[in-house]
Protein backbone atom coordinates (compact mmCIF):
# COMPACT_ATOMS: atom_id res chain seq x y z
CA UNK A 606 0.00 0.00 0.00
CA UNK A 607 1.44 3.42 -0.95
CA UNK A 608 1.66 6.41 1.43
CA UNK A 609 -0.87 8.17 -0.76
CA UNK A 610 -3.40 5.41 -0.15
CA UNK A 611 -2.91 5.34 3.61
CA UNK A 612 -2.57 9.09 4.28
CA UNK A 613 -5.75 10.65 5.71
CA UNK A 614 -7.68 12.53 3.03
CA UNK A 615 -9.96 15.04 4.74
CA UNK A 616 -10.67 16.82 1.43
CA UNK A 617 -12.01 13.63 0.02
CA UNK A 618 -14.44 13.43 2.93
CA UNK A 619 -15.36 17.10 2.61
CA UNK A 620 -16.10 16.57 -1.07
CA UNK A 621 -18.30 13.56 -0.29
CA UNK A 622 -20.22 15.45 2.39
CA UNK A 623 -20.80 18.38 0.03
CA UNK A 624 -21.86 16.05 -2.77
CA UNK A 625 -25.56 16.82 -2.25
CA UNK A 626 -24.93 20.20 -3.91
CA UNK A 627 -24.17 18.50 -7.24
CA UNK A 628 -27.52 16.73 -7.16
CA UNK A 629 -29.39 19.88 -6.20
CA UNK A 630 -27.62 21.97 -8.85
CA UNK A 631 -28.73 19.56 -11.59
CA UNK A 632 -32.27 19.23 -10.21
CA UNK A 633 -32.56 23.01 -9.78
CA UNK A 634 -31.38 23.69 -13.33
CA UNK A 635 -33.79 21.06 -14.64
CA UNK A 636 -36.76 22.51 -12.72
CA UNK A 637 -35.84 26.02 -13.96
CA UNK A 638 -35.85 24.76 -17.61
CA UNK A 639 -32.19 25.65 -18.12
CA UNK A 640 -31.52 22.44 -20.09
CA UNK A 641 -34.70 22.86 -22.16
CA UNK A 642 -33.70 26.38 -23.14
CA UNK A 643 -30.07 25.53 -23.92
CA UNK A 644 -31.23 22.66 -26.12
CA UNK A 645 -32.52 25.31 -28.55
CA UNK A 646 -28.97 26.53 -29.10
CA UNK A 647 -26.14 28.34 -27.29
CA UNK A 648 -27.27 31.23 -25.04
CA UNK A 649 -25.42 33.79 -22.92
CA UNK A 650 -26.29 34.00 -19.22
CA UNK A 651 -27.99 37.32 -19.96
CA UNK A 652 -30.20 35.83 -22.66
CA UNK A 653 -31.04 32.82 -20.50
CA UNK A 654 -31.78 34.87 -17.40
CA UNK A 655 -34.06 37.14 -19.44
CA UNK A 656 -35.93 34.26 -21.01
CA UNK A 657 -36.34 32.25 -17.80
CA UNK A 658 -36.90 35.18 -15.43
CA UNK A 659 -33.81 34.33 -13.33
CA UNK A 660 -31.17 36.39 -11.51
CA UNK A 661 -28.29 36.68 -14.00
CA UNK A 662 -25.38 36.31 -11.57
CA UNK A 663 -26.95 33.46 -9.61
CA UNK A 664 -27.64 31.75 -12.92
CA UNK A 665 -24.04 32.28 -14.02
CA UNK A 666 -22.80 30.51 -10.87
CA UNK A 667 -25.14 27.64 -11.61
CA UNK A 668 -23.99 27.41 -15.24
CA UNK A 669 -20.35 27.34 -14.11
CA UNK A 670 -21.19 24.56 -11.65
CA UNK A 671 -22.91 22.63 -14.48
CA UNK A 672 -19.79 23.17 -16.61
CA UNK A 673 -17.77 21.58 -13.78
CA UNK A 674 -20.17 18.65 -13.92
CA UNK A 675 -19.60 18.31 -17.69
CA UNK A 676 -23.22 19.12 -18.52
CA UNK A 677 -22.62 22.48 -20.26
CA UNK A 678 -19.70 24.17 -22.00
CA UNK A 679 -18.85 27.84 -22.23
CA UNK A 680 -17.87 29.08 -25.71
CA UNK A 681 -15.40 31.91 -26.49
CA UNK A 682 -18.38 34.15 -27.40
CA UNK A 683 -19.87 33.78 -23.90
CA UNK A 684 -22.53 31.32 -25.08
CA UNK A 685 -23.34 28.27 -22.97
CA UNK A 686 -24.21 25.02 -24.73
CA UNK A 687 -25.23 21.52 -23.61
CA UNK A 688 -22.77 18.63 -23.66
CA UNK A 689 -24.07 15.26 -24.98
CA UNK A 690 -24.48 14.04 -21.33
CA UNK A 691 -27.18 16.66 -20.78
CA UNK A 692 -29.51 15.30 -23.49
CA UNK A 693 -31.24 13.06 -20.92
CA UNK A 694 -32.22 16.22 -19.01
CA UNK A 695 -34.17 17.72 -21.92
CA UNK A 696 -37.91 16.92 -22.04
CA UNK A 697 -38.86 15.14 -25.26
CA UNK A 698 -35.33 14.00 -26.11
CA UNK A 699 -34.79 10.21 -26.45
CA UNK A 700 -33.67 8.79 -23.11
CA UNK A 701 -35.16 11.71 -21.13
CA UNK A 702 -35.05 10.84 -17.41
CA UNK A 703 -37.53 13.40 -16.05
CA UNK A 704 -39.50 10.72 -14.19
CA UNK A 705 -36.37 9.58 -12.39
CA UNK A 706 -35.43 13.16 -11.48
CA UNK A 707 -38.93 13.90 -10.21
CA UNK A 708 -38.97 10.69 -8.16
CA UNK A 709 -35.58 11.48 -6.62
CA UNK A 710 -36.63 15.03 -5.77
CA UNK A 711 -40.13 14.38 -4.45
CA UNK A 712 -39.78 10.91 -2.87
CA UNK A 713 -36.20 9.82 -2.24
CA UNK A 714 -34.53 13.07 -1.12
CA UNK A 715 -37.24 13.84 1.48
CA UNK A 716 -37.06 10.23 2.72
CA UNK A 717 -33.31 10.65 3.41
CA UNK A 718 -34.10 13.47 5.85
CA UNK A 719 -35.29 10.67 8.15
CA UNK A 720 -32.00 8.74 8.22
CA UNK A 721 -31.34 9.45 11.91
CA UNK A 722 -34.78 8.13 12.88
CA UNK A 723 -34.52 5.11 10.59
CA UNK A 724 -31.15 4.25 12.12
CA UNK A 725 -32.79 4.17 15.55
CA UNK A 726 -36.10 2.51 14.64
CA UNK A 727 -35.46 0.66 11.38
CA UNK A 728 -38.76 2.17 10.18
CA UNK A 729 -39.36 4.35 7.11
CA UNK A 730 -39.46 8.12 7.23
CA UNK A 731 -43.05 9.05 8.13
CA UNK A 732 -44.98 10.65 5.31
CA UNK A 733 -47.42 13.42 5.87
CA UNK A 734 -50.36 12.10 3.93
CA UNK A 735 -50.13 8.35 4.28
CA UNK A 736 -47.88 5.49 5.16
CA UNK A 737 -47.72 3.52 1.94
CA UNK A 738 -45.15 4.30 -0.76
CA UNK A 739 -47.42 3.68 -3.74
CA UNK A 740 -49.87 6.36 -2.61
CA UNK A 741 -47.84 8.52 -4.99
CA UNK A 742 -50.02 6.98 -7.74
CA UNK A 743 -52.85 9.28 -6.60
CA UNK A 744 -51.14 11.98 -8.68
CA UNK A 745 -51.25 11.08 -12.36
CA UNK A 746 -48.14 13.14 -13.09
CA UNK A 747 -46.05 11.52 -10.34
CA UNK A 748 -47.35 8.07 -11.26
CA UNK A 749 -46.31 8.51 -14.90
CA UNK A 750 -42.94 9.87 -13.78
CA UNK A 751 -42.39 6.90 -11.49
CA UNK A 752 -43.29 4.45 -14.25
CA UNK A 753 -40.88 6.22 -16.63
CA UNK A 754 -38.14 5.92 -14.01
CA UNK A 755 -38.84 2.19 -13.52
CA UNK A 756 -38.72 1.59 -17.27
CA UNK A 757 -35.43 3.42 -17.57
CA UNK A 758 -33.88 1.23 -14.89
CA UNK A 759 -35.39 -2.03 -16.12
CA UNK A 760 -34.58 -1.65 -19.86
CA UNK A 761 -31.04 -3.14 -19.82
CA UNK A 762 -32.11 -5.88 -17.38
CA UNK A 763 -35.11 -6.76 -19.58
CA UNK A 764 -32.85 -7.34 -22.58
CA UNK A 765 -30.67 -9.69 -20.52
CA UNK A 766 -33.75 -11.64 -19.33
CA UNK A 767 -35.07 -11.84 -22.90
CA UNK A 768 -31.73 -13.36 -24.00
CA UNK A 769 -32.36 -16.40 -21.76
CA UNK A 770 -33.76 -19.63 -23.21
CA UNK A 771 -37.58 -19.25 -23.19
CA UNK A 772 -38.30 -22.23 -25.47
CA UNK A 773 -39.60 -24.34 -22.54
CA UNK A 774 -42.19 -21.73 -21.44
CA UNK A 775 -45.44 -20.69 -23.12
CA UNK A 776 -46.57 -18.06 -20.62
CA UNK A 777 -44.91 -15.56 -18.30
CA UNK A 778 -46.36 -13.39 -15.52
CA UNK A 779 -44.46 -10.29 -14.38
CA UNK A 780 -45.68 -9.55 -10.84
CA UNK A 781 -45.30 -5.82 -10.11
CA UNK A 782 -44.51 -5.46 -13.80
CA UNK A 783 -45.67 -1.81 -13.91
CA UNK A 784 -46.81 -0.73 -17.41
CA UNK A 785 -45.41 -3.86 -19.05
CA UNK A 786 -41.95 -2.89 -20.21
CA UNK A 787 -40.34 -6.26 -19.42
CA UNK A 788 -43.45 -8.24 -20.47
CA UNK A 789 -43.43 -6.44 -23.84
CA UNK A 790 -39.69 -7.03 -24.35
CA UNK A 791 -40.24 -10.75 -23.70
CA UNK A 792 -43.32 -11.01 -25.94
CA UNK A 793 -41.55 -9.18 -28.77
CA UNK A 794 -38.41 -11.30 -28.50
CA UNK A 795 -40.31 -14.63 -28.26
CA UNK A 796 -43.39 -14.81 -30.51
CA UNK A 797 -44.55 -18.08 -28.88
CA UNK A 798 -44.87 -16.42 -25.42
CA UNK A 799 -47.98 -14.93 -23.82
CA UNK A 800 -46.93 -12.30 -21.30
CA UNK A 801 -49.03 -10.89 -18.47
CA UNK A 802 -48.50 -8.20 -15.87
CA UNK A 803 -50.02 -8.19 -12.39
CA UNK A 804 -49.96 -4.73 -10.81
CA UNK A 805 -52.09 -2.16 -8.99
CA UNK A 806 -55.22 -0.98 -10.86
CA UNK A 807 -53.74 2.55 -11.07
CA UNK A 808 -51.23 1.30 -13.66
CA UNK A 809 -53.73 -0.30 -16.06
CA UNK A 810 -54.21 2.89 -18.17
CA UNK A 811 -50.42 3.24 -18.48
CA UNK A 812 -50.17 -0.43 -19.58
CA UNK A 813 -52.95 0.08 -22.15
CA UNK A 814 -51.22 3.15 -23.59
CA UNK A 815 -47.80 1.45 -23.59
CA UNK A 816 -48.93 -1.75 -25.34
CA UNK A 817 -51.51 -0.29 -27.78
CA UNK A 818 -50.64 -0.84 -31.42
CA UNK A 819 -47.71 -3.17 -30.77
CA UNK A 820 -47.41 -6.32 -32.85
CA UNK A 821 -47.38 -8.34 -29.61
CA UNK A 822 -50.47 -6.57 -28.10
CA UNK A 823 -52.75 -9.61 -28.49
CA UNK A 824 -50.32 -11.67 -26.37
CA UNK A 825 -50.10 -9.07 -23.59
CA UNK A 826 -52.55 -8.91 -20.66
CA UNK A 827 -52.87 -6.76 -17.56
CA UNK A 828 -54.27 -8.23 -14.32
CA UNK A 829 -55.21 -5.50 -11.84
CA UNK A 830 -55.01 -6.36 -8.16
CA UNK A 831 -53.17 -6.24 -4.86
CA UNK A 832 -50.54 -8.96 -4.65
CA UNK A 833 -50.91 -9.14 -0.86
CA UNK A 834 -54.62 -9.96 -0.96
CA UNK A 835 -55.48 -11.27 -4.45
CA UNK A 836 -54.41 -14.61 -5.94
CA UNK A 837 -51.95 -14.39 -8.84
CA UNK A 838 -52.87 -15.87 -12.24
CA UNK A 839 -50.89 -18.98 -13.19
CA UNK A 840 -48.01 -19.01 -15.68
CA UNK A 841 -45.06 -21.20 -16.69
CA UNK A 842 -42.62 -18.50 -15.58
CA UNK A 843 -43.30 -15.93 -12.89
CA UNK A 844 -41.06 -12.89 -12.36
CA UNK A 845 -40.63 -10.71 -9.26
CA UNK A 846 -38.30 -7.88 -10.31
CA UNK A 847 -37.45 -4.93 -8.04
CA UNK A 848 -40.48 -5.89 -5.96
CA UNK A 849 -39.22 -7.77 -2.90
CA UNK A 850 -36.92 -4.88 -1.92
CA UNK A 851 -39.96 -2.67 -1.26
CA UNK A 852 -41.12 -4.81 1.66
CA UNK A 853 -39.88 -6.25 4.96
CA UNK A 854 -38.93 -9.91 5.16
CA UNK A 855 -42.29 -11.36 6.27
CA UNK A 856 -44.03 -9.64 3.31
CA UNK A 857 -41.27 -10.87 0.96
CA UNK A 858 -41.76 -14.45 2.06
CA UNK A 859 -45.52 -14.15 1.65
CA UNK A 860 -45.04 -12.79 -1.91
CA UNK A 861 -42.69 -15.65 -2.75
CA UNK A 862 -45.29 -18.16 -1.48
CA UNK A 863 -48.02 -16.57 -3.69
CA UNK A 864 -45.66 -16.48 -6.67
CA UNK A 865 -44.64 -20.12 -6.05
CA UNK A 866 -48.30 -21.18 -6.16
CA UNK A 867 -48.75 -19.33 -9.46
CA UNK A 868 -45.88 -21.18 -11.20
CA UNK A 869 -47.11 -24.14 -13.26
CA UNK A 870 -45.39 -27.52 -12.56
CA UNK A 871 -42.12 -27.67 -14.50
CA UNK A 872 -41.97 -23.87 -14.58
CA UNK A 873 -39.68 -21.32 -12.95
CA UNK A 874 -39.67 -18.33 -10.61
CA UNK A 875 -37.22 -15.53 -11.50
CA UNK A 876 -36.30 -12.84 -8.96
CA UNK A 877 -34.09 -9.85 -9.72
CA UNK A 878 -33.02 -7.04 -7.42
CA UNK A 879 -29.88 -5.12 -6.44
CA UNK A 880 -29.13 -7.89 -3.95
CA UNK A 881 -26.42 -7.66 -1.32
CA UNK A 882 -23.32 -9.75 -0.91
CA UNK A 883 -22.06 -10.12 2.65
CA UNK A 884 -18.38 -10.38 1.68
CA UNK A 885 -18.19 -7.63 -0.95
CA UNK A 886 -20.50 -4.70 -0.18
CA UNK A 887 -21.24 -2.48 -3.19
CA UNK A 888 -21.76 1.21 -2.55
CA UNK A 889 -24.63 1.55 -5.03
CA UNK A 890 -26.59 -1.40 -3.61
CA UNK A 891 -26.04 -0.32 -0.01
CA UNK A 892 -27.33 3.19 -0.81
CA UNK A 893 -30.33 1.66 -2.58
CA UNK A 894 -30.98 -0.45 0.48
CA UNK A 895 -31.09 2.70 2.60
CA UNK A 896 -33.40 4.32 0.00
CA UNK A 897 -35.79 1.43 0.52
CA UNK A 898 -35.56 1.43 4.32
CA UNK A 899 -36.45 5.11 4.47
CA UNK A 900 -38.87 5.26 1.55
CA UNK A 901 -40.89 2.04 1.78
CA UNK A 902 -39.79 0.13 4.86
CA UNK A 903 -38.11 -2.56 2.75
CA UNK A 904 -34.42 -3.05 2.00
CA UNK A 905 -32.13 -4.89 -0.36
CA UNK A 906 -31.38 -8.43 0.85
CA UNK A 907 -28.67 -11.03 0.58
CA UNK A 908 -28.63 -13.08 -2.61
CA UNK A 909 -27.94 -16.12 -0.40
CA UNK A 910 -31.16 -15.43 1.54
CA UNK A 911 -33.09 -15.26 -1.72
CA UNK A 912 -31.70 -18.65 -2.73
CA UNK A 913 -32.81 -20.06 0.67
CA UNK A 914 -36.34 -18.58 0.36
CA UNK A 915 -36.79 -20.23 -3.04
CA UNK A 916 -35.44 -23.53 -1.79
CA UNK A 917 -37.81 -23.39 1.21
CA UNK A 918 -40.69 -22.64 -1.18
CA UNK A 919 -40.01 -25.97 -2.94
CA UNK A 920 -37.91 -24.81 -5.91
CA UNK A 921 -35.01 -26.98 -7.08
CA UNK A 922 -31.66 -26.23 -8.77
CA UNK A 923 -31.84 -22.61 -7.64
CA UNK A 924 -29.33 -20.61 -9.72
CA UNK A 925 -27.85 -17.21 -9.06
CA UNK A 926 -26.56 -14.99 -11.88
CA UNK A 927 -24.96 -11.55 -12.11
CA UNK A 928 -27.54 -9.29 -13.75
CA UNK A 929 -26.81 -5.87 -15.24
CA UNK A 930 -24.21 -3.64 -13.61
CA UNK A 931 -24.96 -4.47 -9.98
CA UNK A 932 -28.08 -6.65 -9.78
CA UNK A 933 -28.54 -10.36 -9.23
CA UNK A 934 -30.99 -12.74 -10.85
CA UNK A 935 -32.05 -15.80 -8.87
CA UNK A 936 -33.95 -18.55 -10.72
CA UNK A 937 -35.71 -21.51 -9.09
CA UNK A 938 -37.24 -24.46 -10.96
CA UNK A 939 -40.51 -26.07 -9.87
CA UNK A 940 -40.57 -29.85 -10.14
CA UNK A 941 -42.84 -31.11 -12.96
Ligand SMILES: C[S@@+](CC[C@H](N)C(=O)[O-])C[C@H]1O[C@@H](n2cnc3c(N)ncnc32)[C@H](O)[C@@H]1O
Pocket residue numbers: 739755756758759780781782783784803804805808830831832833845846847848851
Ligand atom coordinates in the same frame (compact mmCIF):
# COMPACT_ATOMS: atom_id res chain seq x y z
C1 LIG B 1 -40.16 -0.90 -7.83
S1 LIG B 1 -41.44 -1.29 -8.90
C2 LIG B 1 -40.75 -2.54 -9.94
C3 LIG B 1 -41.24 -2.44 -11.35
C4 LIG B 1 -40.59 -3.41 -12.34
N1 LIG B 1 -40.87 -4.79 -12.00
C5 LIG B 1 -39.10 -3.18 -12.44
O1 LIG B 1 -38.34 -4.13 -12.43
O2 LIG B 1 -38.67 -2.03 -12.52
C6 LIG B 1 -42.58 -2.22 -7.90
C7 LIG B 1 -43.89 -2.51 -8.61
O3 LIG B 1 -44.77 -3.19 -7.69
C8 LIG B 1 -46.08 -2.65 -7.84
N2 LIG B 1 -46.83 -2.84 -6.59
C9 LIG B 1 -46.60 -2.24 -5.41
N3 LIG B 1 -47.49 -2.66 -4.48
C10 LIG B 1 -48.29 -3.55 -5.11
C11 LIG B 1 -49.40 -4.34 -4.68
N4 LIG B 1 -49.83 -4.29 -3.43
N5 LIG B 1 -49.99 -5.16 -5.58
C12 LIG B 1 -49.55 -5.20 -6.89
N6 LIG B 1 -48.48 -4.48 -7.35
C13 LIG B 1 -47.89 -3.67 -6.46
C14 LIG B 1 -45.85 -1.19 -8.16
O4 LIG B 1 -46.96 -0.59 -8.77
C15 LIG B 1 -44.64 -1.26 -9.07
O5 LIG B 1 -45.00 -1.42 -10.41
